[in-house]
Amino acid sequence: MRLSFIKMHGLGNDFVILDGRGAELPRLSEAQIRALADRHRGIGFDQLIVLAPSDAADFAMRIHNADGGEVGACGNASRAVAVLHGKPAQVETAGGLIAVRPGDGQAEVAMGQPRFEWPDIPLAYAMDTRDMPVGWDMLERPGAVNVGNPHVVFFVDNDVADVPLDRLGPEIEHDPMFPDRINVNVAQIVSREAIVLRVWERGAGLTLACGTGACATAAVAYRRGLVDAQVSVTLPGGTLIIRHDEGGGLHMAGPAQESYRGTFDLDDFS
Known part of the structure; x- marks a missing residue:
């Protein structure tokens, strides 16, 4: 199966983005993500970002580190996704809803409340x-x-x-x-x-x-x-x-x- 990807970065923190907002994508295994993240034999990235439809927001963003594990948030990737989307949006993540607002190669992300307990x-x-x-x-x-x-x-x-x-x-x-x-x-x-x-x-x-x-x-x-x-x-x-x-x-x-x-x-x- 051939998949399209978008390579983006925020201050050098780099991502491969799979855009599934309009079409369902297969779920990659941790082993596949690790292979793709390899900078010598794969594409190479710090995080893999998978976009998908959402009932709770404009779209959902799943975030996987280079070791294949899924995490709840990625600030630099959120800005990259905002620039890719091209307009303000609510984004569902495993860490909760965030608001993104792009503008001229920049973006602001409302990250929510820090939790200290x-x-x-x-x-x-x-x-x-x-x-x-x-x-x-x-x-x-x-x-x-x-x-x-x-x-x-x-x-x-x-x-x-x-x-x-x-x-x-x-x-x-x-x-x-x-x-x-x-x-x-x-x-x-x-x-x-x-x-x-x-x-x-x-x-x-x-x-x-x-x-x-x-x-x-x-x-x-x-x-x-x-x-x-x-x-x-x-x-x-x-x-x-x-x-x-x-x-x-x-x-x-x-x-x-x-x-x-x-x-x-x-x-x-x-």
Whole structure:
């Protein structure tokens, strides 16, 4: 079976999008997704995005990391889908409904309310998620939040590039404390309006940008009184603007663009 795809990225965080809004698509297995994600033998991507009809919204978006696992949210992919759709929309995700609004190669996504209760992360047992009394090597006392995906956020005084996140990221991701695994953020507060961030994404590893990671980091920093309601978050791939509205909801704005389109034979990846 031959399928069409659209390759897009947001700040270098790249996706293959399968557009099933108008025609039913086959459900890919985790093994097929991993094969497609291979950057040497497949197409290559951080996330696979599958669009489908929805009774609750304008359309639905299913999100799979490169390891094949399905996740509830992806901020950069939400912006890419907004640009692809071309007009404001409500989108159903496994993490809940989100609102997207595209504009001139950019998009804003209303990500909803951050959730800080320990069962919502989830954690394996009750703990103060504002200032967790745990650590891994030089990374200590993170905050935890769920913004459609679970995240822990560590703040460091030194350059975030000096943290061996390629080693510590998978160790923290798979710690038994996090029954659904966890996304790992290492952030430096530059000012009340600016944060520098690196992210280890569960199921994808180090990526150039992570939209939910930027939202999570801004939410934890704001909760601790470290930043203002609107803050720029700079990742290796570029900068996102995260703001809290008056009701505490998170909004993310930044670029997204199409790279190319193509087709592949699904049988080649079975």
